[in-house]
Amino acid sequence: MKKYDYLIVGAGLFGATFAYEMNKIGKKCLVIDKKSHIGGNVYCENIEGINVHKYGAHIFHTSNKEIWDYVNSFVEFNRYTNSPVANYKGELYNLPFNMNTFYQLWKVKTPEEAKNKIEEQKKEARVENPKNLEEQAISLVGKDIYEKLIKGYTEKQWGQKATELPAFIIKRLPVRFTFDNNYFNDKYQGIPIGGYNKIVEKMLDGVEVKLNTDFFKERNELENIAEKIVFTGMIDEYYDYKFGTLEYRSLRFEDELLDEENHQGNAVINYTEYEIPYTRIIEHKHFEDCNSSKTVITKEYPATWKKGDEPYYPINNNKNNDLYAKYKELADKENKVIFGGRLGQYKYFDMHNVIESALNCVKEELK
Ligand code: FAD
Ligand code: UDP
DSSP states (O other): OOSEEEEEEOOSHHHHHHHHHHHHTTOOEEEEOSSSSSSGGGOEEEETTEEEETTSOOOEEESOHHHHHHHHTTSOBOOOOOOOEEEETTEEEESSBSHHHHHHHHOOOSHHHHHHHHHHHHHHHTOSSOOSHHHHHHHHHHHHHIIIIIHHHHHHHHSSOGGGSOGGGGGGSOBOSSSOOOSOOOSEEEOBTTOTHHHHHHHTTTSEEEOSOOGGGSHHHHHTSEEEEEEOSOHHHHTTTTTOOOOEEEEEEEEEEESSSOSSSSSEEEEOSTTSSOSEEEEGGGGSOOOOSSEEEEEEEEEEOOTTSOOOEEOOSHHHHHHHHHHHHHHHHOSSEEEOHHHHTTOOOOHHHHHHHHHHHHHHHHO
């Protein structure tokens, strides 16, 4: 008999959801995290009464009612709607790409005029079957928008040419022929009132958690402590990079506390030209009702990832997906280790995907 049923590596949303569900039915879980706090990417720090999203802006959105009800069972959500604004060389444009953007760019006033303009630019660029992000973007919104609002942002965000990136990345963004600046098409959207920590704290209530504990530093002991391991770190690191290293993109966050009430008038402003080194400035107080006389802003700088850095984004191009498939083959043969989450499954998952995946994983375990 081992001391625990499950050792869960990572106190992010995947690990916390799995631990909550298993703890609820009496399984004994130990959650470890190498960070000094729980929550992983969704961790918030309260500064001057403002919930600062320490690892980038997090807006919860889903069309899955079950997942929406699930997160709302831990905390109440507000009705925040994400409507980022893009700044290109000092000019402001609404996002995602919609009638407001088309009007600002071309002065077109009807959906038909906007569609004609895009069609014209698409024809000129001769894109038929988009094979990469550049071709996909031009075929969705035309060359002008691609050049002003997509190319520079994308190339600094990913550190690669848009012609080398997979098309699916740009399909995350809606294109709409209505005057609607909602960044997401999902049915449900919001920010947990009081911040994301509330959800994760509730999920881990009553579960044993050990912080500042890196699985790889105590691997020998930890591997024998539980009947099964749920691993939400990097899958290639778990296998000691034996087939090669998967690529990730990292970020650097620069927070500033400002002695002013309202710095930029919106939670998210994207800087879409390549020459500005950050991709966006987040002003956290706009995510929630907040009457602080100060404000906190964060500049988000994309960064090259190397071993030891925070792997914020998997880079799901063909080369990496093929390499991941080799690791996945090994993972599928394990009967005592489950890989989950953005890093364990090497997928550009949003929060709702991660929670859904963890819940499915629990169902699978309990079959
Ligand atoms: P993580 O949150 O990364 O948790 C994994 C945990 O494992 C970490 O705490 C890590 O410290 C720990 N760990 C790793 N290796 C080890 C080890 N060896 N030993 C011990 N512990 C280890 N999603 C949305 O839905 N909406 C958004 O607006 C949104 N914005 C985002 C913005 C940014 C900048 C980023 C990077 C992501 C964003 N996401 C967003 C995605 C969201 O953050 C993820 O889908 C989700 O948080 C991933 O949860 P996870 O548990 O898989 O991973
Ligand atoms: N994107 C862009 N311009 C923008 C915003 C996004 O070109 O102003 C592209 C970019 O390639 C980015 C992708 O769309 O990586 C997905 O954007 P999203 O906001 O979903 O990225 P995330 O919040 O996950 O970083």
